[in-house]
Amino acid sequence: MTVPPIYAPIPPAIHPRHAVIDARTAAWAESFEIGSPELRSRLVRHDIGTFCARILPEGREEVVSLLADFVLWLFGVDDGYCEESDLGHRPGDLVGVLHRLLRVAQDPEGPFLLADPLANGLRDLRARIDRFGTYAQATRWVDALREYFFSVVWEADHRRAGTVPNLDDYTLMRLYDGAATVVFPLLEMGHDYELTPQERDHPATRALCEMTSFIISWDNDIFSHHKEVSGKGFYLNALRVLQHQDGLSPAAALATAIAQRDRVMCLYLRLHDHRAGTASPRLRRYLSSLRHFVRATQDWSVSSRRYTTPDNPADLPSSFRSTPTDAGTEPLDIPVIRWWWSLLPEPEGARDDETPLRRPAVAGR
Structure with missing residues (x-):
């Protein structure tokens, strides 16, 4: 399948110090x-x-390295536990393993899993989270890790049964098992500030x-x-x-997915x-970091060996496009995210920042 250039309006x-950071993360993994x-x-x-x-192109180098080590650790969990082992087909056992890791994140000084490499890596990550973040940021990071673990167990249940969820359920699951939410607290740490509640x-x-x-x-x-289809397991x-x-063809599904992300990008x-x-x-700094996160994923995806798969090359684009394939303003037919479109400002002008924008009740829960 040839992936065409996608809409990327955010500058790279x-x-x-990216080369030093990358080498340091490789050493940390070893x-x-x-x-x-x-x-x-x-x-x-x-x-x-x-x-x-x-x-975090302008972030504190120590936090960029912390983030890189954490992302590699997440791949150690996702690839090692969920994608490439029998554990990923046993959601009941997987939830027990992840729950014990979560306890390490909550209580890194606790006397358990002392010989487990992932647990020890997590202890190091938590110590650095505490060094560069506040108590509240560390708590949100642990809470986001719980959400991520919960979502990958949900996916493991589909892997066990060989089932495919509907688009609404998949979208809800993907908001968390994509692991973006566990990165968000580190965006603040990267520039040494904390948002108010x-x-x-x-x-x-x-x-x-x-939306990010x-x-x-x-x-x-x-x-x-391409990487997933070329593998031997469930994807x-x-x-x-x-x-x-x-009932779409692969090409039609690709075009539809691109149109969906383009419409969300415009919103x-x-x-x-x-x-x-x-x-x-x-x-404003936080919102800028969210934008960097979006563009970083695009640049990394078309250049990393993880997705270009040199041994079985993927047909990925070498550039991006400046216009969307779908700039529609109507909500996507995905109920769990429809509330986003209710937040567009009223035509009369911008609202006071202290006034909640109109939204369906579900968004406030």
Whole structure:
């Protein structure tokens, strides 16, 4: 399948120390023996440090390295436990393993899993989270990790049964198992600030975070499709869901997925500009980091060995397009995200930042 250039209106950026950060993350993976030797040898060649240097191009170098180590650790869990082992077909056992890891994140000094490499890597990550973040940021990071673990168990149940969820359920699951949400607290740490609860929990901020997760996940599904189809095991992505639910051909599913992410991208840009217009300097910094995160995923996806798969080359684009394939303003036919479109500003003008934008009741739960 040939993936055409996709709409990428956000400019690229990268931390000037990206090469050092990437090498440091490879050394960290070896030091903590993350994953099997074979898995680790692949992960350290996937330019994960460079990816994270694109997410925080102006961030504190120590936090960019922390983020890179954490992302590699997440791949150690996702690839090692969920995708490439029998554990990924046993959701009941998987939830027990992940629950014990979650306890390590909550209580890194606790006397358990002391010989487990992933647990020890997580202890190191938590210590650095505490060093560079606040108590509240560390708590949100642990809570986001719980959401991520819950979603990968959900996916494991489909893997066990060989079933494909409908698009609405898949979208909800993908907002969390794409792992973007566990990165969000580190965006603040990267620039040494903390959003107020009112800024972070404002419906428009929450929607922009969810849209960031959606765009990143859909882009990942598009760019990783060749890698997943070429594998021997069960795979689940937006293209397969669209084919299964709507009876689309692979090419039609690809075009539909691209149109969906383009329409969300257009909404994202409009809502971002509205929210940034009355935002504090720290909130504008956070919104800028979300944008960097979106573009970082695109640049990394078309260049990393993880997705280009040199041994069985994927037909990925070498450039991006400047216009969307779908600039429609109507909500996508995906009920769990329809509330995003209710946040567009009223035609009369911008609202007071203290006034919640109109939204369906579900968005405020």
